[in-house]
Amino acid sequence: MFAQPLYLIGEVFKLFTLRCYIQAKTTHYKQVLTMIIESNIDTSTKALNQPSVLSNEIHGHHFALETLQKAFDHDRLHHAYLFHGPEGIGKIRVATVLARLLLCTSTLIELIDGQQNQHACGQCKSCKRINPLINRHEGAYHPDLHYITRSRDSNGKLAKEIKIAPIRELQSSLSLGAFEGGRVVVIIEDVDRLGLSAANALLKTLEEPLQNVHFLLTTSSLNAVLPTIKSRAQSLRFAPLNQQIMQDLLIAFERKPFVTNQDEPNPFNPLDDSQRFSLAQLSGGSIGRALSLWSQGGMLRVENLIQSSDLNGGPQDILNALAFAKSLEKTDDDELKQWIHILRCWYRDALVLMHNPQAEDLFFHRLKEYSYKRAQILGLNRLLWRLNALDECENHIFRRIGSNRKLIIETLCLYLAGLDALTQKALKLS
Numbered sequence: 001m002f003a004q005p006l007y008l009i010g011e012v013f014k015l016f017t018l019r020c021y022i023q024a025k026t027t028h029y030k031q032v033l034t035m036i037i038e039s040n041i042d043t044s045t046k047a048l049n050q051p052s053v054l055s056n057e058i059h060g061h062h063f064a065l066e067t068l069q070k071a072f073d074h075d076r077l078h079h080a081y082l083f084h085g086p087e088g089i090g091k092i093r094v095a096t097v098l099a100r101l102l103l104c105t106s107t108l109i110e111l112i113d114g115q116q117n118q119h120a121c122g123q124c125k126s127c128k129r130i131n132p133l134i135n136r137h138e139g140a141y142h143p144d145l146h147y148i149t150r151s152r153d154s155n156g157k158l159a160k161e162i163k164i165a166p167i168r169e170l171q172s173s174l175s176l177g178a179f180e181g182g183r184v185v186v187i188i189e190d191v192d193r194l195g196l197s198a199a200n201a202l203l204k205t206l207e208e209p210l211q212n213v214h215f216l217l218t219t220s221s222l223n224a225v226l227p228t229i230k231s232r233a234q235s236l237r238f239a240p241l242n243q244q245i246m247q248d249l250l251i252a253f254e255r256k257p258f259v260t261n262q263d264e265p266n267p268f269n270p271l272d273d274s275q276r277f278s279l280a281q282l283s284g285g286s287i288g289r290a291l292s293l294w295s296q297g298g299m300l301r302v303e304n305l306i307q308s309s310d311l312n313g314g315p316q317d318i319l320n321a322l323a324f325a326k327s328l329e330k331t332d333d334d335e336l337k338q339w340i341h342i343l344r345c346w347y348r349d350a351l352v353l354m355h356n357p358q359a360e361d362l363f364f365h366r367l368k369e370y371s372y373k374r375a376q377i378l379g380l381n382r383l384l385w386r387l388n389a390l391d392e393c394e395n396h397i398f399r400r401i402g403s404n405r406k407l408i409i410e411t412l413c414l415y416l417a418g419l420d421a422l423t424q425k426a427l428k429l430s
């Protein structure tokens with residue numbers, strides 16, 4: 001007779017356990033989600049109550065700068081750092097500012113919130129030869145600051161990898177000690193691009209750290225860095241810049257671009273608020289990407305690009321798509337990746353507008369009306385198919401699934417130009 005109540009108690013207990021489990025999972029997922037969201041934004045606002053002199057020179061990256069400043073002030077700098085984070089967010093600039101501080105011959109001390117912060121004087125012979133506003137030490141030369149990156153060919157195209165020659169040169173220079181008797185700083189950009197023999201040679205130098213030699217390595221693809229190099233350097237993560245910093249930087253560039261030759265004309269056209277907002281949004285927190293887009297014709301070119309790729313599948317459209325594909329084939333991988341990203345953002349806008357024509361959270365405000373009309377014409381399926389085609393193209397080209405780059409780009413352009421509609425018709429007929 002007790003069987004039924006016992007059974008009920010058992011069921012209630014099971015339900016209670018399940019509820020606790022779900023609650024625990026939900027809390028866990030919420031925590032994980034918060035961590036992911038927080039880890040993807042620059043934590044500048046958190047660090048504002050801990051200002052440092054170093055962070056006064058750089059927009060954003062306060063956490064990384066605070067870490068470096070504290071380590072420097074307490075003489076606890078690691079002999080090698082690995083700065084990792086998306087490209088174009090200022091890792092090299094931070095490395096150059098730190099290099100200037102390390103090489104300054106008469107550092108100054110400033111008291112901030114009761115903490116002594118050391119900073120470069122900006123006046124000594126050493127400081128005058130390092131200009132953090134110009135990423136590479138162009139024009140000036142400091143014999144104890146080594147800067148290694150991929151070489152460029154006569155057309156300005158970057159080599160695929162860093163060869164062993166500059167690493168050997170560096171090693172023989174390091175064996176002579178500091179030219180000016182102080183520290184030596186080595187900045188290596190894109191350390192993931194070291195060729196195998198270059199990486200092995202560098203590894204030997206990192207394994208036997210020399211006194212007063214500091215390595216500042218940067219990468220935008222941490223997974224591609226050799227684990228042996230990773231394990232010998234202190235990793236420091238750089239987050240994408242937040243929207244406000246991006247917009248402030250764009251305004252600063254509009255007023256005064258940081259060019260080597262001050263007589264050169266400003267390469268950046270003025271932006272209106274909406275264009276500046278779109279540019280900042282599209283660049284995903286990378287000022288380098290924003291400047292590259294801006295200098296190549298800015299948002300007008302981007303908007304043209306979108307409209308010339310989004311066609312209806314007529315005979316002339318197909319010819320236009322092939323011509324468009326031809327122009328894309330000439331771009332390098334970085335530019336192609338950027339182009340795919342732009343289109344993905346636009347198709348996302350179209351999807352948002354399809355469900356809410358009043359939506360304001362858009363990448364391309366100025367194209368709102370156009371995007372809404374196109375969303376109505378294309379419909380949900382075709383928008384999703386085209387987004388899928390962009391993913392496929394990216395997978396094939398950048399994950400090296402397919403080898404024929406030309407064919408993959410042509411297929412994508414034809415698809416976006418309306419071939420998706422033809423495929424749909426063909427499917428219906430069959």
Ligand SMILES: [Zn+2]
Pocket residue numbers: 103104105106107120121122123124125126127
């Ligand atoms: Zn100085």
